[in-house]
Amino acid sequence: MTAAPAEFATQVVRWQKSHGRHGLPWQNTRDPYRVWLSEIMLQQTQVSTVLGYFSQFLARFPDVRSLAAASLDEVLALWSGLGYYSRARNLHRCARQVVELHGGEFPRTAELLQTLPGIGRSTAAAIASFCFGERVAILDGNVKRVLTRVLGFGDDLAVAAHERRLWDEATRLLPQRALADAMPRYTQGLMDLGATVCLARNPSCLLCPVSGLCVAQREGVPENYPVKSRKLKRSSQSLWLLWAQTRSGAVWLARRPTPGVWAGLYCLPVFDSREALEASLPAGPHAPLRDGAAFTHVLTHKDLHLHPVRVQLPRAVLGEDGDWFAADAWPQLGLPAPVRKLLGEG
DSSP states (O other): OOOOHHHHHHHHHHHHHHHSOOOSTTSSOOOHHHHHHHHHHTTTSOHHHHHHHHHHHHHHOOSHHHHHHSOHHHHHHHHTTSOOTHHHHHHHHHHHHHHHHHTTOOOSSHHHHTTSTTOOHHHHHHHHHHHHOOOOOOOOHHHHHHHHHHHTOOSOTTSHHHHHHHHHHHHHTSOOSOHHHHHHHHHHHHHHHHHHTSOSSSOOGGGOTTGGGOHHHHHTOGGGOSOOOOOOOOEEEEEEEEEEEOTTOOEEEEEOOSSSTTTTSEESOEESSHHHHHHHSOSSOOOOOEEOOOEEEEOSSEEEEEEEEEEEOOSOOOSTTEEEEOGGGGGGSOOOHHHHHHHHHO
16 A cells, blocks of 8 residues: 555646546536535435425525425425435434534534534535545445555455554555635546446556556456445345325325335335235225236346235225325325326325
């Protein structure tokens, strides 16, 4: 691990100026609200997916005070389909704390930013670097790939001590001078390299500005980095969705418990079996059950095999934390993407 900090940082900054990404809507700004919003949305989510959500959020919540004043349901409704809904809940909590504890102004250091809900070490560093020029390292998934390859860092990142050592190396490589300009460009440059050049498979080493410093390039095995032995195994689960509807078209939706899948969102009642779904129906005559086409909804580490079952019912209470909602109310609710899709097609 011999990369010279000054040379590495200089090459990344120079490359970002001429070859990095410059046209994304959250770039070319020192507004911490916009940078924070984009960083939260981009966690484990592709840029192409985030673009539409980012513009919708800004149109509805142009600043942190408007977001803090909104209800959680309003936030979840706009977030619907973006996934990882704990991000939306933390986003709302964070906005309220910025207003209540910091007078509507984001803290100016990574250390203080980390005290806010949903802001971890790397996200805090990105905000502080982009907006305030703080000399502090980020270490998201793409940046880990870039740095472990450049440094030839072959230790297993599943071991906490090894990841802490990589943090130290990331800090060592940071720019030393003209930080107000260099830190935002350097931070963006690392992100851009990981997203467009130093790819997980088939990296474009010939286009890389730091290939001459890269241990993995010299070894000819860039895809051997980073090393992380423990990986989450994929699982699957079958769920039955009760699509209960009144004669007028209102649908029963209940808020999902926390924690759990789709926590805090409104959803068709969920059951582990068709028998459990049938047993939940109120006593008395009702229209026959109709099984819809089963389909699979893919989460990051789990495949949900969903079985919608439709039934027309009188307007009765079907359980706690739920109510009948007419079609004109659905857009204002935080709904899981597959449920929103089902209702739209129904």
